[in-house]
Amino acid sequence: MNYRHAFHAGNFADVFKHAILLALLDALTAKDKSLGCFDTHAGSGSYVLDDAEPQKTGEWRDGIGRLFGAKGLPPPLRRYVDAVRALNPDGTLRRYPGSPLLAAGALRANDRLVLCELQHGEAAALRALFRNDRRVHVHARDGYAALNALLPPPEKRGLVLIDPPFEAQEGEFATIEAALAKAHARWPGGVYAVWYPVKLRRTIAPFHRHLAAGPFDRVLAAELLVLPDDSPLRLNGCGMAIANPPWKLDAALSAMLRVLCRLLAQSPRASQRVWWLRDEP
Numbered sequence: 001m002n003y004r005h006a007f008h009a010g011n012f013a014d015v016f017k018h019a020i021l022l023a024l025l026d027a028l029t030a031k032d033k034s035l036g037c038f039d040t041h042a043g044s045g046s047y048v049l050d051d052a053e054p055q056k057t058g059e060w061r062d063g064i065g066r067l068f069g070a071k072g073l074p075p076p077l078r079r080y081v082d083a084v085r086a087l088n089p090d091g092t093l094r095r096y097p098g099s100p101l102l103a104a105g106a107l108r109a110n111d112r113l114v115l116c117e118l119q120h121g122e123a124a125a126l127r128a129l130f131r132n133d134r135r136v137h138v139h140a141r142d143g144y145a146a147l148n149a150l151l152p153p154p155e156k157r158g159l160v161l162i163d164p165p166f167e168a169q170e171g172e173f174a175t176i177e178a179a180l181a182k183a184h185a186r187w188p189g190g191v192y193a194v195w196y197p198v199k200l201r202r203t204i205a206p207f208h209r210h211l212a213a214g215p216f217d218r219v220l221a222a223e224l225l226v227l228p229d230d231s232p233l234r235l236n237g238c239g240m241a242i243a244n245p246p247w248k249l250d251a252a253l254s255a256m257l258r259v260l261c262r263l264l265a266q267s268p269r270a271s272q273r274v275w276w277l278r279d280e281p
C-alpha cells in the first residue's frame, strides 16, 4: 500500500468529510444513550502541516487553509473550524486533526471509539495519540474484517465511518458493498457513512444504484465538486453516502454544503448536492 494520508491532510475532501462527521456525531450525541463508533480506515489521527508530505502537495491550502481564518461561518461549519482551532491555540494553522481526533473530541465519557488502521506506522501513531484515553481502542487490522468481528456494538447505537484510500479505484466500491451487506445483517440500525472520491461522476452510478436497491431503508448522499467532473485524472470532488442518517441531517447538510461550495470552489462550475438515494420509512 502506497497511500499516506499526510499528503492530503486538511484538503477540501477532508474538510467535507470531517464537517459531516462532526454533524453526524453531534446529532447522535444529542440523545443520552452511549455510542459505539468505528473508524475503519483511521489514518494516524493528527497531522503537522509543516511536515514534508503536506508541504509537498500543499493541498491543505485549498482546504482548511481557506476556512481557518474565516469569520461569520454558519454554526455547523464554525463548530468544525473551532475543533481545528482548538488544536492550534496560538491562532496559526500548523496542526490538522484526522477523523479519530475529531471523533474523540465529539464523543462523551461513556462512548467508545474503535479505530482500525492497516499500516503499522499509522497504527502506532494512533496508539501514542490515545494512550491516555480509555474510550479509544486501536486495531492494527483490516477495517472491513474488523466490522465483521465487532458488530453489533454492545451500545446498540452508533456510527461506522468508512474512509478507504481507493487505491483499488472503482474496485473499492465492490468491497464496500460487500462490507455493508454483512454489516447490515449484523447491525441494521447502525449509522454508516461512506466517503468516496468523484473524478467522473458516472463511474459512481453503479454504487448509487446498489445503495438505492437496499438493504438499508434510508440512504442519503451528499457531494461537493470543487471542479467540474470531466477529468478522470484529478480529484474533482467527493461524496458521502450515509445509511440511516439522523433526523433532519439532509436539511443541515444542504445548508452547510452551500457555504462550503462557495468557500472551496476551484472553478465557477463548482457544485454541491444533497439527495436521497433511498427513502423508505
Ligand SMILES: C[S@@+](CC[C@H](N)C(=O)[O-])C[C@H]1O[C@@H](n2cnc3c(N)ncnc32)[C@H](O)[C@@H]1O
Binding pocket: 001, 003, 004, 005, 014, 017, 039, 040, 041, 042, 043, 044, 045, 097, 098, 099, 100, 116, 117, 118, 119, 122, 141, 142, 143, 144, 163, 164, 165
Ligand atoms: C483516507 S485515509 C484515512 C483518513 C482518516 N479517516 C481521516 O479522515 O483522518 C485511509 C487510511 O486507510 C488505511 N487503510 C487502507 N486499507 C485499509 C484497510 N483495509 N483496513 C484499515 N485501514 C486501511 C491507509 O493506511 C490510510 O491510512
